[in-house]
Amino acid sequence: MMPPIMITGADLAGAGPGDLLIMDGQFADPALAPADVQRFDAAGLVALPGLVDLHTHLREPGREDAETVESGTAAAARGGFTAVLAMANTDPVTDTAEAAAHVAALGRRAGHTQVIPVGAVTKGLAGTELAELGLMARSAAGVRVFSDDGHCVGDARLMRRALEYVRAFGGVIAQHAQDPRLAGPDACCHEGEISGRLGLAGWPPAAESTIVARDVELAELTRSRVHVCHVSTAETVEVLRWAKRRGIAVTAEVTPHHLLLTTDLVTGYDPTFKVNPPLRPAEHVTVLREALADGTIDAVATDHAPHARHDKEHAFPDAAFGMVGLETALGVVLETMLDALGWAGVADRLSVAPARIAGLNGQGRALTPGEPANLVLVDPSARRVVDATDSASLSRNNPWHGLDLPDPVVATYWNGNQTYRR
Ligand SMILES: NC(=O)N[C@@H](CC(=O)O)C(=O)O
Numbered sequence: 001m002m003p004p005i006m007i008t009g010a011d012l013a014g015a016g017p018g019d020l021l022i023m024d025g026q027f028a029d030p031a032l033a034p035a036d037v038q039r040f041d042a043a044g045l046v047a048l049p050g051l052v053d054l055h056t057h058l059r060e061p062g063r064e065d066a067e068t069v070e071s072g073t074a075a076a077a078r079g080g081f082t083a084v085l086a087m088a089n090t091d092p093v094t095d096t097a098e099a100a101a102h103v104a105a106l107g108r109r110a111g112h113t114q115v116i117p118v119g120a121v122t123k124g125l126a127g128t129e130l131a132e133l134g135l136m137a138r139s140a141a142g143v144r145v146f147s148d149d150g151h152c153v154g155d156a157r158l159m160r161r162a163l164e165y166v167r168a169f170g171g172v173i174a175q176h177a178q179d180p181r182l183a184g185p186d187a188c189c190h191e192g193e194i195s196g197r198l199g200l201a202g203w204p205p206a207a208e209s210t211i212v213a214r215d216v217e218l219a220e221l222t223r224s225r226v227h228v229c230h231v232s233t234a235e236t237v238e239v240l241r242w243a244k245r246r247g248i249a250v251t252a253e254v255t256p257h258h259l260l261l262t263t264d265l266v267t268g269y270d271p272t273f274k275v276n277p278p279l280r281p282a283e284h285v286t287v288l289r290e291a292l293a294d295g296t297i298d299a300v301a302t303d304h305a306p307h308a309r310h311d312k313e314h315a316f317p318d319a320a321f322g323m324v325g326l327e328t329a330l331g332v333v334l335e336t337m338l339d340a341l342g343w344a345g346v347a348d349r350l351s352v353a354p355a356r357i358a359g360l361n362g363q364g365r366a367l368t369p370g371e372p373a374n375l376v377l378v379d380p381s382a383r384r385v386v387d388a389t390d391s392a393s394l395s396r397n398n399p400w401h402g403l404d405l406p407d408p409v410v411a412t413y414w415n416g417n418q419t420y421r422r
């Protein structure tokens with residue numbers, strides 16, 4: 001346990017300057033600081049609750065050449081995160097209580113952030129038979145979020161049964177919304193003028209929004225909860241607005257890359273920009289930003305998807321989908337959304353809302369005495385040209401390389417322990 005530390009003068013998530021005393025892993029009344037307390041002058045910095053990533057691919061077990069729980073969570077701490085939800089598309093898949101316990105144990109051993117395993121919806125992500133949802137939920141790992149991410153739960157009847165099942169224990173199904181018949185096996189970018197010109201097979205926005213429309217109806221039918229992963233289209237936003245107006249229990253996330261990058265980046269055939277769902281035209285980006293600002297989209301999630309060189313360095317159609325994002329997420333959100341959201345809004349979309357969606361107790365809390373000391377200190381004016389090689393991740397598929405972006409994270413504390421310091 002760290003000795004007591006007093007952080008002085010930081011703007012507390014936009015509420016104005018104040019002091020934070022960290023003692024025994026929690027925030028405590030600054031008036032109780034012992035005389036020999038260690039001091040951190042944070043004047044000019046902003047304090048946010050530790051960030052929570054609903055959507056991280058840590059690749060362990062199975063693809064430790066691309067990422068490990070150790071390296072991925074070290075990258076998360078550098079990005080200001082104190083909790084990450086580890087996606088189930090590992091090898092073996094996280095589709096049993098034992099597999100979930102293994103991922104959680106790897107997280108505890110690494111000690112950089114809380115690691116909460118996401119359970120698969122279907123055995124082996126095969127989309128045919130429900131996984132052991134109840135056993136995973138009742139196990140010590142306490143799985144609450146279930147997802148076949150990387151694959152869509154395409155079978156409506158199976159999706160209905162999954163939603164019915166998780167309702168009993170307050171779980172949620174996080175859907176990778178992609179109709180496999182509309183986004184065929186060769187689809188590798190947004191379907192439009194650019195895909196036509198480049199001769200690449202695209203997929204239309206309808207491949208996403210039609211699944212979301214179906215799933216919100218199933219959530220209503222089952223009175224259960226659905227979460228939409230990585231929303232990428234204006235049409236999906238329209239469906240979400242309709243569903244929320246109707247009182248359906250749906251939440252949604254958007255990635256940093258879909259808030260800033262656009263489909264024209266694929267014209268160089270650089271697989272770094274190949275991601276699922278694909279980068280879209282600027283009109284979609286505008287709508288995604290508006291939806292995040294007005295709360296139609298609840299949260300930002302990274303979809304950090306590290307890939308080894310030998311999986312990424314191929315001709316565009318053959319390369320793996322995905323990009324890293326843990327270390328740049330907050331910077332991209334500040335660049336694109338700070339004016340619209342303010343600091344309290346940034347704290348909500350990157351910490352409070354994701355913690356609520358995932359049902360996490362000690363995360364996304366106010367910076368007040370008695371709460372676990374999960375915190376990120378942010379320099380609101382620091383910027384830097386992103387260098388893909390300067391990373392705790394094992395992978396280098398970084399779409400931000402060479403771009404000048406906010407570089408805000410100064411220090412991260414998880415349960416009172418400093419997990420990153422610039
Ligand atoms: N986002 C991606 O492009 N890839 C993800 C899978 C996913 O999130 O669908 C991966 O596991 O690599």
Ligand SMILES: [Zn+2]
Pocket residue numbers: 149150151176229230276277
């Ligand atoms: Zn996905």
Ligand SMILES: [Zn+2]
Pocket residue numbers: 055057087149150303305
């Ligand atoms: Zn993903």
